[in-house]
Amino acid sequence: MRLLEVDDLEKYYRTRGGLFSSGREKVHAVDGISFTMDREETLGLVGESGCGKSTLARLVARLEEPDGGRVIFAGKDITELSEKELQELRCEMQVIFQDTYSSLNPRLTVSSIIGEPLANFHVGTRKEQKERVQELLETVGLNPEHATRYPHEFSGGQRQRIGIARALALRPKLVICDEPVSNLDVSIQAQILNLLKKLKQEFGLSYLFISHDLAVISYISDRVAVMYLGKIVEVLKSRDLATEACHPYTLALLAAVPVSDPRLREGKELIVKGEPPDPVNPPAGCRFHPRCPWAEEKCRREEPVLKSVKAGHQVACHFEGITMRGCGSG
Amino acid sequence: MVKAVNGVSFDVKSGRTLAIVGESGSGKTVTVLSLLGLIDPPGKIVSGEIYLDGRNLLGLSREELRRLRGKDMALVFQDPMTSLNPVFTIGTQITETLICHMGIAGAEAKIEAIEMLKRVGLPHPEKIIKRYPFQLSGGQRQRVMIALALSMNPRVLIADEPTTALDVTVQAQILYEMRQLIKDCRAGVILITHDLGVVAELADEVAVMYAGSIVEYGDVYEIFDNPLHPYTKALLKSIPRLGTKDEVLRPVLGQPPSLIDLPGRCAFLPRCEHGAGGCRAGVPSLEEIIPGHAVACHRVITAKPEEVTLRALA
Numbered sequence: 001m002r003l004l005e006v007d008d009l010e011k012y013y014r015t016r017g018g019l020f021s022s023g024r025e026k027v028h029a030v031d032g033i034s035f036t037m038d039r040e041e042t043l044g045l046v047g048e049s050g051c052g053k054s055t056l057a058r059l060v061a062r063l064e065e066p067d068g069g070r071v072i073f074a075g076k077d078i079t080e081l082s083e084k085e086l087q088e089l090r091c092e093m094q095v096i097f098q099d100t101y102s103s104l105n106p107r108l109t110v111s112s113i114i115g116e117p118l119a120n121f122h123v124g125t126r127k128e129q130k131e132r133v134q135e136l137l138e139t140v141g142l143n144p145e146h147a148t149r150y151p152h153e154f155s156g157g158q159r160q161r162i163g164i165a166r167a168l169a170l171r172p173k174l175v176i177c178d179e180p181v182s183n184l185d186v187s188i189q190a191q192i193l194n195l196l197k198k199l200k201q202e203f204g205l206s207y208l209f210i211s212h213d214l215a216v217i218s219y220i221s222d223r224v225a226v227m228y229l230g231k232i233v234e235v236l237k238s239r240d241l242a243t244e245a246c247h248p249y250t251l252a253l254l255a256a257v258p259v260s261d262p263r264l265r266e267g268k269e270l271i272v273k274g275e276p277p278d279p280v281n282p283p284a285g286c287r288f289h290p291r292c293p294w295a296e297e298k299c300r301r302e303e304p305v306l307k308s309v310k311a312g313h314q315v316a317c318h319f320e321g322i323t324m325r326g327c328g329s330g
Numbered sequence: 331m332v333k334a335v336n337g338v339s340f341d342v343k344s345g346r347t348l349a350i351v352g353e354s355g356s357g358k359t360v361t362v363l364s365l366l367g368l369i370d371p372p373g374k375i376v377s378g379e380i381y382l383d384g385r386n387l388l389g390l391s392r393e394e395l396r397r398l399r400g401k402d403m404a405l406v407f408q409d410p411m412t413s414l415n416p417v418f419t420i421g422t423q424i425t426e427t428l429i430c431h432m433g434i435a436g437a438e439a440k441i442e443a444i445e446m447l448k449r450v451g452l453p454h455p456e457k458i459i460k461r462y463p464f465q466l467s468g469g470q471r472q473r474v475m476i477a478l479a480l481s482m483n484p485r486v487l488i489a490d491e492p493t494t495a496l497d498v499t500v501q502a503q504i505l506y507e508m509r510q511l512i513k514d515c516r517a518g519v520i521l522i523t524h525d526l527g528v529v530a531e532l533a534d535e536v537a538v539m540y541a542g543s544i545v546e547y548g549d550v551y552e553i554f555d556n557p558l559h560p561y562t563k564a565l566l567k568s569i570p571r572l573g574t575k576d577e578v579l580r581p582v583l584g585q586p587p588s589l590i591d592l593p594g595r596c597a598f599l600p601r602c603e604h605g606a607g608g609c610r611a612g613v614p615s616l617e618e619i620i621p622g623h624a625v626a627c628h629r630v631i632t633a634k635p636e637e638v639t640l641r642a643l644a
């Protein structure tokens with residue numbers, strides 16, 4: 001069943017004109033993005049810094065006001081909701097942030113942090129709220145006896161568990177995870193990924209999971225959407241990521257993942273050179289063309305649209321990518 | 331008292347890359363800062379020896395050490411924004427180093443600087459030298475740092491998480507270029523990282539650190555094919571790999587220990603799946619099990635070599 005539908009969503013930021021600059025410029029952070037998510041599905045959003053993935057997440061939660069397009073969550077267009085209606089939405093949609101230092105109030109105890117959403121929405125009596133906090137702490141693998149401690153007394157991984165417990169307090173349907181494991185050590189990262197997977201099964205959650213790490217994304221997601229300069233360039237099942245991906249940028253990301261075995265490093269080829277261009281002045285035509293090794297004249301002129309190449313697989317490339325994949329591996 | 335680094339020994343050969351891998355707080359950075367004499371008080375090196383080409387660095391005066399740093403031992407930090415001076419142009423910073431250590435004149439130094447920037451793959455180096463650090467992207471800044479470090483033809487290059495702050499496609503390019511540059515410059519390289527993927531890309535030898543000590547040391551192929559220490563095994567099982575969605579990650583449980591007053595036993599014991607009574611019998615020392623492969627684990631050390639190989643194969 002459909003849980004979320006994002007339709008042609010746009011968000012521009014105006015850059016502040018400098019002292020001597022003639023005018024202000026627009027940054028197209030999210031530039032006409034559409035996708036859908038089903039119930040109990042995990043959609044991974046992957047892209048490099050500045051591609052607009054966090055802005056997209058904030059728009060979906062309406063932590064930012066969009067400049068165009070619609071976000072339909074459980075049948076309601078949330079871009080048109082009033083403040084009050086929006087509050088009700090927060091019950092069903094929660095966010096887990098990357099930085100646990102800035103997302104947990106240092107002056108509150110863990111039990112107040114996790115209990116705050118319950119208190120805000122008047123869920124149960126004081127006593128029931130307290131019990132729920134204990135239960136949540138146990139669910140995320142923390143010792144319920146530590147409920148009276150403050151965030152700084154915990155390690156990074158434990159603090160992220162607190163953030164997860166808070167997000168789950170109101171039994172949401174959708175949890176937006178914005179780089180939740182990027183600041184963590186590998187062994188702790190794996191613990192949190194496994195916890196998120198377990199919770200999804202237990203509570204029938206859906207995740208919109210944002211990361212710059214393809215390996216993490218493919219581990220946690222059912223489907224992956226690849227973003228480049230404010231646009232989605234490819235969507236496919238994460239199981240097919242390594243074998244079926246065909247947009248040149250996705251291929252470049254795959255090729256950039258460090259090898260898992262030192263024997264594979266010899267003869268490794270890079271697909272792209274250079275760095276992503278300035279989002280203030282994105283290139284004309286296909287945004288990836290200046291870095292694409294297979295770009296042709298058409299790519300410089302026309303912008304490709306995201307179209308279906310087969311069931312569950314969409315690509316935004318003039319050459320449907322597929323022919324290029326043959327070209328890339330051959 | 332925090333014992334950040336505890337009885338760590340290793341050697342780096344010229345033209346080879348040693349990767350020191352470990353999680354945050356395992357003592358990787360403190361180890362290399364000690365090599366350079368950059369430990370700030372109240373921290374200090376309590377005991378040990380550091381030899382560079384047969385010379386004990388701990389016996390050098392501050393001035394001698396200062397001359398050595400940057401020339402014979404170069405350092406690339408994780409964050410190029412804080413390691414480059416924001417109020418000088420890139421050109422000034424490189425030529426200053428060249429003039430100071432190599433004693434060449436201004437005009438010559440400028441030509442040399444442009445040449446070096448070209449070598450690390452920066453386009454339009456004659457423009458780059460006129461820019462300030464904030465005008466460059468993270469990847470460009472890190473390339474400048476690498477150029478700066480290699481400009482003196484150092485005997486030892488220390489790279490502390492050189493690609494951690496970069497985007498994946500930029501990381502891939504820098505790793506690729508570093509591999510070529512290391513080959514050409516014949517320096518011994520110490521690479522510090524938490525990322526086993528980076529280790530697999532660059533290292534010849536690997537030292538795995540845990541709680542301030544090296545727990546496993548060996549050739550890179552040996553470490554990836556035949557890890558012996560339970561911590562190394564767990565680390566390798568913690569990284570998600572592409573195309574293995576159905577495989578469940580099996581991370582080490584629990585948290586790394588506090589380095590304050592480490593107990594007199596194996597520091598990994600509370601998190602170890604195979605821990606036994608014998609593991610409480612003192613801190614295990616790093617012992618060579620197979621030629622070129624050392625491990626600090628009571629269980630592996632007491633097992634016969636045949637058993638070790640068999641267990642690793644199973």
